[in-house]
Amino acid sequence: MTASSSRARRTDALSNRAxxxxxxxxxxxxxSNTSMTTIAxxxxxxxxxxxxxxPTREALIVELYHHEIQKVIDLAHTLAAExxxxxxxxxxxxxxxxxxxxxxxxxEVIHAATNGGLDDKNYEPFVRAIAVLLDxxxxxxxxxxxxxxxDVLLQLxxxxxxxxxxxxxxxxxxxxxxxxxGLRARPAPPPGSPG
Amino acid sequence: MTASSSRARRTDALSNRAxxxxxxxxxxxxxSNTSMTTIAxxxxxxxxxxxxxxPTREALIVELYHHEIQKVIDLAHTLAAExxxxxxxxxxxxxxxxxxxxxxxxxEVIHAATNGGLDDKNYEPFVRAIAVLLDxxxxxxxxxxxxxxxDVLLQLxxxxxxxxxxxxxxxxxxxxxxxxxGLRARPAPPPGSPG
DNA sequence: AGAAGTACCGGAAGGGCTTCCGCTTAATTT
DNA sequence: AAATTAAGCGGAAGCCCTTCCGGTACTTCT
Numbered sequence: 307m308t309a310s311s312s313r314a315r316r317t318d319a320l321s322n323r324a325x326x327x328x329x330x331x332x333x334x335x336x337x338s339n340t341s342m343t344t345i346a347x348x349x350x351x352x353x354x355x356x357x358x359x360x361p362t363r364e365a366l367i368v369e370l371y372h373h374e375i376q377k378v379i380d381l382a383h384t385l386a387a388e389x390x391x392x393x394x395x396x397x398x399x400x401x402x403x404x405x406x407x408x409x410x411x412x413x414e415v416i417h418a419a420t421n422g423g424l425d426d427k428n429y430e431p432f433v434r435a436i437a438v439l440l441d442x443x444x445x446x447x448x449x450x451x452x453x454x455x456x457d458v459l460l461q462l463x464x465x466x467x468x469x470x471x472x473x474x475x476x477x478x479x480x481x482x483x484x485x486x487x488g489l490r491a492r493p494a495p496p497p498g499s500p501g
Numbered sequence: 502m503t504a505s506s507s508r509a510r511r512t513d514a515l516s517n518r519a520x521x522x523x524x525x526x527x528x529x530x531x532x533s534n535t536s537m538t539t540i541a542x543x544x545x546x547x548x549x550x551x552x553x554x555x556p557t558r559e560a561l562i563v564e565l566y567h568h569e570i571q572k573v574i575d576l577a578h579t580l581a582a583e584x585x586x587x588x589x590x591x592x593x594x595x596x597x598x599x600x601x602x603x604x605x606x607x608x609e610v611i612h613a614a615t616n617g618g619l620d621d622k623n624y625e626p627f628v629r630a631i632a633v634l635l636d637x638x639x640x641x642x643x644x645x646x647x648x649x650x651x652d653v654l655l656q657l658x659x660x661x662x663x664x665x666x667x668x669x670x671x672x673x674x675x676x677x678x679x680x681x682x683g684l685r686a687r688p689a690p691p692p693g694s695p696g
Numbered sequence: 697a698g699a700a701g702t703a704c705c706g707g708a709a710g711g712g713c714t715t716c717c718g719c720t721t722a723a724t725t726t
Numbered sequence: 727a728a729a730t731t732a733a734g735c736g737g738a739a740g741c742c743c744t745t746c747c748g749g750t751a752c753t754t755c756t
Contacts, residue, residue: 316722319734341712352736357714457676460659467655481652488683511703511752536742547706552744 323359325349330366378405382435391443403465403478449489461485518554520544526565577630586638598660598673644684656680
């Protein structure tokens with residue numbers, strides 16, 4: 307059922323693409339700001355070819371971490387099914403913060419999507435994963451009911467903008483708690499409290 | 502008491518600096534991503550001169566909006582003194598969001614500071630302004646007691662990363678509410694509630 | 697006024713991202 | 727097997743930010 311309109315992709319194009327991904331994986335692992343030119347050179351192709359396959363630096367990165375991103379997205383669904391809503395949310399946030407620190411594919415997805423680039427292919431599943439977690443919390447009454455998944459995603463993006471340093475982990479935890487508390491349903495104030 | 506070590510600044514340097522600032526003000530107002538080269542050209546100086554006066558693009562922007570930034574910082578102190586803590590905080594956040602949208606000097610300050618650039622000259626007053634607001638809230642019991650001003654600043658930075666669009670204002674408000682709820686002191690859960 | 701000293705200027709140059717387009721060559725047709 | 731066609735290639739070129747340094751021209755001293 308694959309819509310192969312006219313011709314199949316050329317084999318050299320295929321192998322180039324694969325080689326670029328392999329090289330880029332190593333390159334970014336070594337230094338996260340390796341230049342496109344360098345990657346092209348190492349892969350033995352011209353910049354033009356690199357850009358034909360990945361129209362943007364961010365596109366390349368997103369493609370690279372595609373699998374890891376998918377794993378995290380899947381995790382959201384698993385957690386939502388297996389844990390109490392609040393725990394699920396917290397666990398997932400922690401996972402996101404962790405990955406965001408190590409690799410930084412997430413950060414790129416958010417940034418690209420947030421800044422109008424990138425089609426929804428990568429962004430939307432992320433949003434839906436959050437929505438699942440939020441829905442579970444809304445159903446159980448632990449979370450507010452009118453939460454917007456994109457809002458939450460935006461808040462999460464703060465987690466990987468924490469400047470690196472020895473207290474980074476502590477800050478991440480603190481911020482995570484603040485975010486979570488913001489999402490939690492507020493108990494009604496006791497009657498007769500000062501207005 | 503000014504430490505004028507050897508000589509006074511040259512008059513051409515002074516006038517160049519002033520002209521650059523004037524030109525840059527207009528240029529950024531017209532298009533926030535005007536290039537340094539363009540600004541230099543419009544100011545009738547070489548890029549080298551531009552960079553001698555403002556070692557970085559962000560430095561130029563920060564200097565440009567210095568006054569506005571100071572105004573917002575002052576406002577924090579005023580509000581803290583005049584309004585109930587929660588109202589003061591909300592009002593101030595709204596102001597920050599507003600300015601951040603219009604100009605974007607703030608965004609640059611945060612970004613620069615967050616990414617290790619920029620000395621504290623611009624960053625610290627911002628943090629202290631927040632601290633004042635937080636302290637007032639802690640004293641009145643409306644806010645949590647152990648809040649970190651830098652954490653809150655980081656959260657605020659989300660406000661000016663909202664993608665522009667017709668619903669931007671709505672989203673800003675929603676996010677602002679989430680952030681505020683995260684900062685508010687949580688009433689103790691009623692005794693006997695499910696753990 | 698003239699000379700000396702140096703703060704400051706200007707723009708070439710290096711490195712980055714991305715676009716463009718003439719040429720190559722794999723895939724397909726005859 | 728030769729011819730045809732267009733997918734794909736490569737790298738020059740445009741624009742950006744920033745650095746560097748030889749030359750200029752304010753200031754100051756005599």
